[in-house]
Amino acid sequence: MIFEAAFWLPVAIMAPLLAALCAFLAPQRMSPLVTMIGAAITFVAVGFLSALLVRDGPTRHPVGGWGAPLGIDLAADGLSALMLMLTAVVGAAVALYAYGYFNFPGHNEETKQRYASFWPLWLFLWSALNALFLSRDVFNLYVTLELVSFAAVALTALAGKPDVLRAAMRYLLVSLAGSLFYLMGVAFLYGEFGVLDIDQLKKGVTTAPSLAAAAGLMTVGLMMKTALFPLHFWLPPAHANAIAPVSALLSGLVVKGSFYILLRAWLEIFYPLSHTGAPYLLMGLGGVAILWGSLQAIRQTRLKLLIAYSTVAQIGYLFLLMPLLFVKEQSALALTGIVCFILAHASAKAAAFLSAGAIQLVTGDDRIASLRGLMEMQPLAVVAFGAAGVSLAALPPSGGFIAKWFMLDASLAHGDWLIAAIIVAGGLLAAIYVMRVVAPLFRQPDDAVLHRLTLAPKTMTLSAFSLAVLALLLSFAGIAVMEMLSIGAIGMLGIE
Amino acid sequence: MIDAATLYTLAGVLLFGMGLYALLAYPHLLRKILAMNVMGTGVFMVFISIAYQGPTQRADPVPHALVITGIVVAVCATGLALTLATRIQALTGSARLETDEET
Numbered sequence: 001m002i003f004e005a006a007f008w009l010p011v012a013i014m015a016p017l018l019a020a021l022c023a024f025l026a027p028q029r030m031s032p033l034v035t036m037i038g039a040a041i042t043f044v045a046v047g048f049l050s051a052l053l054v055r056d057g058p059t060r061h062p063v064g065g066w067g068a069p070l071g072i073d074l075a076a077d078g079l080s081a082l083m084l085m086l087t088a089v090v091g092a093a094v095a096l097y098a099y100g101y102f103n104f105p106g107h108n109e110e111t112k113q114r115y116a117s118f119w120p121l122w123l124f125l126w127s128a129l130n131a132l133f134l135s136r137d138v139f140n141l142y143v144t145l146e147l148v149s150f151a152a153v154a155l156t157a158l159a160g161k162p163d164v165l166r167a168a169m170r171y172l173l174v175s176l177a178g179s180l181f182y183l184m185g186v187a188f189l190y191g192e193f194g195v196l197d198i199d200q201l202k203k204g205v206t207t208a209p210s211l212a213a214a215a216g217l218m219t220v221g222l223m224m225k226t227a228l229f230p231l232h233f234w235l236p237p238a239h240a241n242a243i244a245p246v247s248a249l250l251s252g253l254v255v256k257g258s259f260y261i262l263l264r265a266w267l268e269i270f271y272p273l274s275h276t277g278a279p280y281l282l283m284g285l286g287g288v289a290i291l292w293g294s295l296q297a298i299r300q301t302r303l304k305l306l307i308a309y310s311t312v313a314q315i316g317y318l319f320l321l322m323p324l325l326f327v328k329e330q331s332a333l334a335l336t337g338i339v340c341f342i343l344a345h346a347s348a349k350a351a352a353f354l355s356a357g358a359i360q361l362v363t364g365d366d367r368i369a370s371l372r373g374l375m376e377m378q379p380l381a382v383v384a385f386g387a388a389g390v391s392l393a394a395l396p397p398s399g400g401f402i403a404k405w406f407m408l409d410a411s412l413a414h415g416d417w418l419i420a421a422i423i424v425a426g427g428l429l430a431a432i433y434v435m436r437v438v439a440p441l442f443r444q445p446d447d448a449v450l451h452r453l454t455l456a457p458k459t460m461t462l463s464a465f466s467l468a469v470l471a472l473l474l475s476f477a478g479i480a481v482m483e484m485l486s487i488g489a490i491g492m493l494g495i496e
Numbered sequence: 497m498i499d500a501a502t503l504y505t506l507a508g509v510l511l512f513g514m515g516l517y518a519l520l521a522y523p524h525l526l527r528k529i530l531a532m533n534v535m536g537t538g539v540f541m542v543f544i545s546i547a548y549q550g551p552t553q554r555a556d557p558v559p560h561a562l563v564i565t566g567i568v569v570a571v572c573a574t575g576l577a578l579t580l581a582t583r584i585q586a587l588t589g590s591a592r593l594e595t596d597e598e599t
Contacts, residue, residue: 070558139562146569150576157580162587169580170593173528176573177519180535183566184512187539190559191505191546 005052005059009074011045012084013131020123031119032099038123039092042130046088050081058488060136068137068197075136075199077488079339082481083133083260086343089470090252090350091126093463097354098122098245100459104361114160118245121158125151125249132257136198138186138269141261142179145225149175152254155246156238167237174224174234178258181221188214189269198268207272215270215278222265225258228282228319229289232312236296239308244357247304251311252350256342259318263338267325274326286319287422294429298436302366303356306433307349310392313426314345320419321407330410336482337406340474343481344399348391348471354464355385358456368437373445380461382441387468389434394427399474406478504545511538525581525591529574536570 001007019038023031053059058077067073076084102115128147135141153175156168186196192210195201205211220231227235235255239247266279293313300306318341324334358381363370375382391398404423411419498506515535519528540563547559585591 139565143565143569146573150572153576153580157583162584165580165584165587166593169525169577169584172573172577172580173519173532176532176577177516177535180512180532180539183539184509184542186562187542187546187559190543190562196558 002048003052005049005056005076006061008045008049008052009059009061009076009134010063012042012049013074013127013134015041015045016123016127016130020120020127023123024120028113028116031116035095035119035123039095039126042126043088043092046081046084046130049076050085053078053081053487054484069195069200072135072137072140073197074134076134078484078486079260079264079488080133081487082339082343082484083256084130086256086346087126087129087133087253090346090467091122091249093467094245094248094252094350094354095122097248097357097460097463100457100463101243101245101357101361104457104460105454106361111160114158115243118155118158121151121155122249125155125254129253129257133260137196138189138198138201138265139196142183142186145182145258145261146176146179148254148257149179149225152250155249156242158246159241159243161241163237164241167234167241170234171238174231178221178224181217181224182261183221185214185216185218185221188217198264202268205269205272211270212273212276215265215273218265219262219270219278219282222258222262223285226255226262226315226318227312228315229285229292229312232289232293232315235312236305236308239311239353240302240304244304244353244360247308247357248350248353251308251353252346255311255315256346259315259342263318266322267335271326274323279322279326282319282322283419286316286322287419289313289316290320290422290426291316291429294426294433297433298429300433301368303360303368303371303437304353304366306368306437307352307356310352310430310433311349313430314341314349314392317341317345317404317407317423317426320422321410324410324414324416324419327414330414332482332485333406333410333413335485336478337403337410339485340399340403340406340478340481343477344391344403344471344474347467347474348388348398348400351384351388351464351467351471352392354460354467355381355388358460358464359385361456361460362454368440371437371440372443373441375441376445378456378461380458380465381456382438384461384464384468385441386434386438387465387472389430389438391468391471391474393431393434395431397475398472399477400471402475402478501545501548504548505542508538508541508545511535511541513538523592523594525577525584525593529577529581532577533570533574536566540566 023034026034060075062073132144153168153172188210192208193204224231239250290313297306297309321334324330391400394400394404512535515531518531543559543563547555
């Protein structure tokens with residue numbers, strides 16, 4: 001039983017969910033322990049699931065034995081397994097960091113009490129994300145999208161200040177509107193084809209007008225949630241004002257959840273529309289997002305806002321290769337590039353936010369101007385930020401580099417010089433905004449300031465550092481990612 | 497002539513649009529939350545009109561199940577939004593998203 005992948009599908013969702021309930025009900029000081037146990041079980045589930053997937057191929061679990069079309073199936077293929085592993089690894093590092101962050105001297109009792117809600121909320125988020133990656137039913141995906149948003153909004157609000165509450169409210173409203181657009185699309189899909197299961201939709205879709213309507217509605221809704229330019233306006237305030245561990249989860253994982261649905265929807269449901277202008281439109285918006293987000297990041301004077309605008313820019317890369325996903329020769333390469341980019345960005349961006357949070361706790365403010373001389377005080381956090389920056393700017397050796405390598409390869413093979421130019425330009429702009437932060441860190445410190453600094457605990461700097469190392473090590477993972485993606489190959493590979 | 501089911505679908509889409517307009521147009525948070533619920537109701541109405549399969553046949557039960565699930569989600573969303581809105585009002589004295597500098 002435990003050697004069948006299907007057994008672990010519900011476990012990967014239920015373990016963090018039950019742990020979240022326990023962590024919520026347990027006394028405050030027990031919550032971290034309960035979280036750790038829940039996280040360990042989820043880790044085992046994700047590990048077994050991925051290993052068995054490699055051995056046996058894609059798997060499916062009809063919940064309650066009903067089976068599609070009436071029941072709701074869970075399923076996993078190589079892409080879902082990669083996303084599950086990413087969530088587990090980034091999430092665990094963030095949780096370790098959060099433990100140090102919350103115990104940092106200087107938080108008062110009331111703040112500490114509020115932060116205690118982090119543990120159940122983080123487990124809820126994990127459970128919702130795992131459910132999202134394992135769902136094969138477009139309506140079930142709507143429910144998981146909402147669960148992800150609720151947990152993410154509540155986590156954003158944890159910081160408790162008026163600014164962050166407004167940001168969380170705006171985030172919630174945009175997110176709900178996005179979900180309703182998506183749900184309206186689901187209604188059109190069901191009205192036309194009479195099924196909700198993705199595999200059945202894949203076989204049954206035709207180029208009916210309602211398919212185009214559904215594609216439009218669902219794409220707009222998911223664009224809002226993924227914060228693709230010009231629907232990104234809610235992201236910088238929410239990601240920059242949340243506490244550092246939450247920023248890392250939001251930028252690293254949450255925006256990838258809605259993108260994952262968008263990617264699957266286009267590859268498996270809307271593919272008859274690939275000859276229309278829609279993929280090119282998404283590509284264009286992605287290109288503008290890269291340039292505009294990077295320029296905004298360069299202009300910022302606050303460290304976390306700079307990193308948040310960098311997320312706006314980096315999201316653009318996810319959409320840049322949309323048209324190439326539907327070109328037979330380039331499809332596999334483009335998909336590998338996009339997925340490598342998801343992995344690299346999640347670990348690098350989480351590392352950047354975590355090290356920024358450690359630096360912010362130490363200096364007491366968030367201005368880039370007050371970063372002077374921190375290399376001497378917090379070398380590990382600074383090195384972590386630098387390494388994350390290497391991956392964001394896509395310099396070798398890093399996950400960002402290998403992802404852009406695949407992307408360049410695919411676009412040049414197809415003769416898309418403009419895409420290649422944007423990829424390179426985005427990397428240069430990223431190098432500029434990373435240097436804006438790194439340069440002052442190495443300057444001569446102001447002695448009067450340094451004497452009153454309390455250093456961040458080792459757990460914080462170490463977890464930021466390990467995520468940054470992961471972002472660099474991903475440069476060797478390109479082939480492994482490609483092989484994982486061939487398990488239950490989706491998209492052009494699957495249709496042929 | 498359009499039949500009743502199509503009329504319901506169109507009305508649902510119209511409600512969705514009205515809700516979306518109100519969400520963007522009105523600054524007060526309570527209005528935004530209500531607008532969200534109107535949008536949701538529009539979607540639910542489209543689902544219900546899809547379930548209709550002619551006067552002699554039984555309605556398709558699947559969209560009904562979806563609407564019930566959707567209502568549960570909408571209640572949770574409204575609860576969360578109201579909690580945030582009251583907290584914002586308690587802290588800032590105003591239930592709006594714009595700060596004074598912006599207006």
